[in-house]
Amino acid sequence: xxxxxxxxxxxxxxxxxxxxxxxxxxxxxxxxxxxxxxxxxxxxxxxxxxxxxxxxxxxxxxxxxxxxxxxxxxxxxxxxx
Numbered sequence: 909x910x911x912x913x914x915x916x917x918x919x920x921x922x923x924x925x926x927x928x929x930x931x932x933x934x935x936x937x938x939x940x941x942x943x944x945x946x947x948x949x950x951x952x953x954x955x956x957x958x959x960x961x962x963x964x965x966x967x968x969x970x971x972x973x974x975x976x977x978x979x980x981x982x983x984x985x986x987x988x989x
Contacts, residue, residue, distance in 0.1 A: 938962070939975050946984050953980045 914923075922933055938960040945956045954965045957980075959966060962968035973979045 932935075935971065939972060942968070942972065942980070943976075943983070946980055947987055949984070953984075956980070 919929075923929060942956050942960045945959060946953075947952055951959065953969070957963070957965045957968035960968075962971070969979050972983070976983060
């Protein structure tokens with residue numbers, strides 16, 4: 909039989925391993941995936957925002973800019989040069 913942990917236990921484990929709340933780990937993973945998708949050039953910004961779990965493209969752009977210093981469109985332009 910599988911060993912299942914409670915939500916609180918998993919949250920504590922993630923907090924100890926990454927020294928941050930799980931929200932920050934999840935956000936980091938989403939933004940890394942977004943960078944990969946932006947670099948691939950196969951999807952537009954709105955599609956990428958939805959693909960990584962941001963259903964408000966403006967919020968996605970704000971979070972992305974806070975993390976990387978560029979909005980997603982500028983990131984695409986910068987990477988393509």
